[in-house]
Amino acid sequence: MLHTVNKSAFDNSALGDCLAVVSPNDAVLLIENGVYGALDNSPSELAHIKNIKQLSASGTRFYVLQADCEARGLAESALLPAVTVVDDAGFVALAAEASAIQSWY
């Protein structure tokens, strides 16, 4: 299934709550202020970064919406390697292939 998260990991528990229950077969798409959760800040090793890395290793797919990254000045090079950038068509494709969609907000 597809999970979407639209709140920043730095002032909201939505991403953490999502990561606590996702399965290896799931896809997680970060949109709107949710894209800040995909920033790679290895020095401080925040909880959500560790979780994304672990879940990614076990098969969960992670995506960010391109338009939301560009709007907020987040370069693709600043994102976690585990995260794939998708455009609006990619968002639609993820939604279409998903058995169900859970929005975390």
Place this chain on the structure above:
Amino acid sequence: MDKPSTNESTENESTDKPEDKDILLVFRHAPYGNALAREGLEAALACGAMGAKTSVLYINEGVWQLLEPQNSSAIDCKNQAAMASALPLYDVDAIWVDEDSLKQRNLTGADINAGKIINHTHVQTLLASSKRILSF
């Protein structure tokens, strides 16, 4: 109602002189996702244009507003960074950025486009010494 007229004239005089007023605007939210950042900047520019001694403080999620380049046309929004670059033109030169908020987000001075980074103690002093604060 029963006030002496001298008091009234003093009050009127003070409201007519915005340059006597100093005001701090606190930006605590990310640039997009809601209207707070845009409204805060509009208020800051208005304060500056009115001649008030205006300072702004970027703290917590507000520091995201300072990342560039922002291609906000991708989400059909007005460019916040471009708007913020107008602050000095409106005599808003006191632009402060909270160091702890940057660190928590693994950002450094090299990542942000404006403002002077101040530590926790300076932020406390700034807030404590401001008589008028608007929060966005």
